[in-house]
Amino acid sequence: MIRHPDTVIKGGRLIDASGEQSGDILISDGHIVAVGQDLQGEILIDAGGCIVSPGLVDLHAHLRQPGKEETETIASGARAAVLGGYTAVLAMPNTTPTIDCAAVVREVLELGRASVCDVHTTGAITVGRAGEQLAPMAEMAALGVKVFTDDGTGVQDDRLMRRAMEYASGLGLTLAQHCEVNSLSEGTCMHEGEWSARLGLPGQPSESEELMVMRDIALARLTGAKIHFQHMSTAGSAALIAAAKAKGMSVTAEAAPHHFTLTDACCEQYDATFKVHPPLRSQSDLEAIKNALAAGSLDAIATDHAPHAAEDKELPFDQAPPGMLGLEYALALAFSELVDGGEMTEAEVLAAMSWRPAAIAGMDNHGQRLVVGVPANLCVIDPSQRWVIDATGGASLSRNVPYVGKEVRGKVRHTIVFGEVVVRDGEVQR
Numbered sequence: 001m002i003r004h005p006d007t008v009i010k011g012g013r014l015i016d017a018s019g020e021q022s023g024d025i026l027i028s029d030g031h032i033v034a035v036g037q038d039l040q041g042e043i044l045i046d047a048g049g050c051i052v053s054p055g056l057v058d059l060h061a062h063l064r065q066p067g068k069e070e071t072e073t074i075a076s077g078a079r080a081a082v083l084g085g086y087t088a089v090l091a092m093p094n095t096t097p098t099i100d101c102a103a104v105v106r107e108v109l110e111l112g113r114a115s116v117c118d119v120h121t122t123g124a125i126t127v128g129r130a131g132e133q134l135a136p137m138a139e140m141a142a143l144g145v146k147v148f149t150d151d152g153t154g155v156q157d158d159r160l161m162r163r164a165m166e167y168a169s170g171l172g173l174t175l176a177q178h179c180e181v182n183s184l185s186e187g188t189c190m191h192e193g194e195w196s197a198r199l200g201l202p203g204q205p206s207e208s209e210e211l212m213v214m215r216d217i218a219l220a221r222l223t224g225a226k227i228h229f230q231h232m233s234t235a236g237s238a239a240l241i242a243a244a245k246a247k248g249m250s251v252t253a254e255a256a257p258h259h260f261t262l263t264d265a266c267c268e269q270y271d272a273t274f275k276v277h278p279p280l281r282s283q284s285d286l287e288a289i290k291n292a293l294a295a296g297s298l299d300a301i302a303t304d305h306a307p308h309a310a311e312d313k314e315l316p317f318d319q320a321p322p323g324m325l326g327l328e329y330a331l332a333l334a335f336s337e338l339v340d341g342g343e344m345t346e347a348e349v350l351a352a353m354s355w356r357p358a359a360i361a362g363m364d365n366h367g368q369r370l371v372v373g374v375p376a377n378l379c380v381i382d383p384s385q386r387w388v389i390d391a392t393g394g395a396s397l398s399r400n401v402p403y404v405g406k407e408v409r410g411k412v413r414h415t416i417v418f419g420e421v422v423v424r425d426g427e428v429q430r
């Protein structure tokens with residue numbers, strides 16, 4: 001293992017799951033070795049006026065490798081991640097080939113180890129994400145995969161989903177679901193409502209998502225499986241999850257930044273930058289997602305970072321692929337929309353972006369309290385810095401950013417992964 005010089009982070013507001021204090025952190029050999037005042041190290045990172053937090057953890061990143069390396073690679077996605085303050089990401093399996101067996105898992109993890117971020121991967125629930133036959137989850141689990149999903153689509157067949165839950169819970173694994181009932185969403189390209197009617201575009205109803213949330217809550221009750229709901233977008237979904245939690249079920253759920261910042265009205269110009277699955281919903285859905293994040297019934301903020309080539313996003317709205325970038329903007333969007341909107345505190349946003357997602361994914365090296373002995377996976381955020389999102393900078397190989405021109409608050413200044421300063425003053429170091 002490469003030894004990095006001892007690093008001291010000086011004078012920050014240290015925020016973690018236990019609360020806030022001020023002080024320095026000394027890092028040596030990849031770990032926090034001291035927390036206190038007047039600490040010294042070879043490398044000095046000035047955190048004056050900044051928040052020092054456990055690194056962010058993204059439960060939902062499309063890194064596109066293998067298969068679509070012109071839009072993102074594991075290396076480029078990892079660079080985008082650390083610029084956004086993430087020290088760990090969970091890759092989605094809808095690559096070509098699908099991440100549905102040990103060989104592909106091994107390839108992704110190997111590329112991840114050479115990258116600047118700690119890259120974990122999901123495995124597919126079904127072979128080729130085709131929804132017909134269970135994938136060999138045990139052989140992927142043996143390589144450390146803990147979360148399985150067919151993301152990009154939901155598992156349609158009730159019986160197969162039941163079997164997947166039985167198989168996964170026997171192995172202590174978590175299933176994550178992209179909730180979308182195909183028979184209600186096929187042929188649609190946006191949310192069904194006033195705007196789809198106005199624009200003459202076929203819409204998918206909220207019920208396309210909610211029916212699958214309902215089914216999976218019922219199947220989780222039947223099987224005892226751990227289920228995580230991905231990118232929840234509707235008021236109804238948020239209510240179903242809150243009700244399941246109130247009954248004591250151990251379901252978890254995430255929301256994506258675009259679902260608490262943008263609505264279906266953004267599709268007005270037929271610009272496919274705003275096309276995403278699940279689709280941008282109504283203003284009242286957006287409010288419900290914010291409230292559910294604030295209440296904790298939605299546990300985590302996950303990016304659904306989905307790079308696409310410019311020529312694909314320039315296709316007509318109904319033909320363009322769904323998805324938008326997120327890794328480099330998520331934290332600033334959360335501070336701007338949720339903290340400045342009065343819904344959440346900075347510490348609550350960090351909980352939803354660091355320690356709660358780390359717990360959901362079983363990533364023990366991330367989201368830990370800032371105490372002696374834990375791996376040094378940290379980020380330093382300047383909460384007062386305002387900046388305007390543009391589509392020219394950034395580390396992603398794609399440019400499908402729906403927030404161009406938006407002024408936001410909160411900038412990641414430094415990111416430290418296993419003791420290595422991989423982002424310094426907003427620049428990736430390797």
Ligand code: DOR
Binds near residue numbers: 178275277278307
């Ligand atoms: O908008 C989306 N893009 N939703 C998905 O489920 C898949 C993703 C992608 O891979 O582009």
Ligand code: ZN
Binds near residue numbers: 151152230277278
């Ligand atoms: Zn998805």
